Amino acid sequence: MARxxxxxxxxxxxxxxxxxxxxxxxxxAQTPDDPELPAVExxxxxxxxxxxxxxxxxxxxxxxxxxxxxKYEQQVVEYGxxxxxxxIEACSTDHEGKQDGLLFCLEQLADLRDRELVAxxxxxxHALLRRFAARAAGRWLWPPLVExxxxxxxxxxxxxxxxxxxxLLAAGRDTGLAVLVEQATEPTGDRxxxxxxxxxxxxxxxxxAVLPGLAEHGxxxxxxxxxxxxxxxHRDDAAAHASTRRTAVQMLxxxxxxxxxxxxxxxxxxxxxxVQRDAIDGLRRLLENKEPFDGGSIFAQINEVKRLKELGTGxx
Numbered sequence: 001m002a003r004x005x006x007x008x009x010x011x012x013x014x015x016x017x018x019x020x021x022x023x024x025x026x027x028x029a030q031t032p033d034d035p036e037l038p039a040v041e042x043x044x045x046x047x048x049x050x051x052x053x054x055x056x057x058x059x060x061x062x063x064x065x066x067x068x069x070x071k072y073e074q075q076v077v078e079y080g081x082x083x084x085x086x087x088i089e090a091c092s093t094d095h096e097g098k099q100d101g102l103l104f105c106l107e108q109l110a111d112l113r114d115r116e117l118v119a120x121x122x123x124x125x126h127a128l129l130r131r132f133a134a135r136a137a138g139r140w141l142w143p144p145l146v147e148x149x150x151x152x153x154x155x156x157x158x159x160x161x162x163x164x165x166x167x168l169l170a171a172g173r174d175t176g177l178a179v180l181v182e183q184a185t186e187p188t189g190d191r192x193x194x195x196x197x198x199x200x201x202x203x204x205x206x207x208x209a210v211l212p213g214l215a216e217h218g219x220x221x222x223x224x225x226x227x228x229x230x231x232x233x234h235r236d237d238a239a240a241h242a243s244t245r246r247t248a249v250q251m252l253x254x255x256x257x258x259x260x261x262x263x264x265x266x267x268x269x270x271x272x273x274x275v276q277r278d279a280i281d282g283l284r285r286l287l288e289n290k291e292p293f294d295g296g297s298i299f300a301q302i303n304e305v306k307r308l309k310e311l312g313t314g315x316x
């Protein structure tokens with residue numbers, strides 16, 4: 001038992017010690033914890049035979065079928081926080097199915113007692129652990145962890161950039177909006193796959209759910225710039241440029257404050273009918289609590305634009 005305890009203690013010491021070696025910027029940025037936070041607490045130790053069983057369940061996460069993988073995820077989660085050290089060790093995998101399973105289990109098990117262990121992963125060599133730490137920052141909003149996110153906006157891994165930007169948004173910061181506009185914009189062209197479109201839509205839905213928190217905070221310049229028609233971008237790829245503008249309109253409508261509404265009125269003059277339609281829908285919802293516009297002709301859309309402009313100038 002002494003040998004087992006030493007092995008567990010050594011593993012945990014390595015994980016925590018790594019944070020002090022590779023994350024001096026995090027250590028320097030720490031502020032005294034909120035007294036209401038739970039005390040930092042190491043994950044509980046597992047008996048040797050249970051650790052062997054847990055390792056088998058973690059290995060079985062290497063399953064690309066989400067339904068089949070869910071059974072093993074549940075097995076891992078049943079071990080509670082004691083599974084965290086082995087889960088972290090397993091994050092070197094490049095198997096996408098196993099990565100999904102590991103991330104799910106880490107999110108289910110880690111809590112604020114593990115905040116220092118999670119913060120150590122911000123500078124992990126493994127993208128999956130950086131992604132996990134970035135996502136945890138958005139759930140916990142623990143200031144030292146949030147403050148460590150901006151460098152991740154330039155991470156080589158798009159998933160890490162996405163989670164860092166979303167968590168900053170959850171903390172009321174728009175510094176990652178450019179990342180989110182890019183990743184939430186539906187790809188266009190013959191080479192765009194259904195999977196790529198679905199991935200972009202999933203990002204967009206997550207972004208739209210958080211954006212109302214930006215209302216009355218800042219000028220939303222990134223979104224307003226993305227909405228601006230650029231002749232050069234239009235010339236290079238008109239469809240892609242229009243798709244970006246649609247994303248900007250939808251995000252501004254989700255913010256819904258005065259600055260956003262003013263930008264949506266500008267978008268009523270967009271040359272692309274779908275960008276214009278999105279602006280119409282956003283303004284109808286924000287100003288009149290109405291359903292999306294259902295006019296079936298371009299003439300009906302022109303008349304609706306005219307009506308909304310009159311409403312905006314007090315003429316409606």
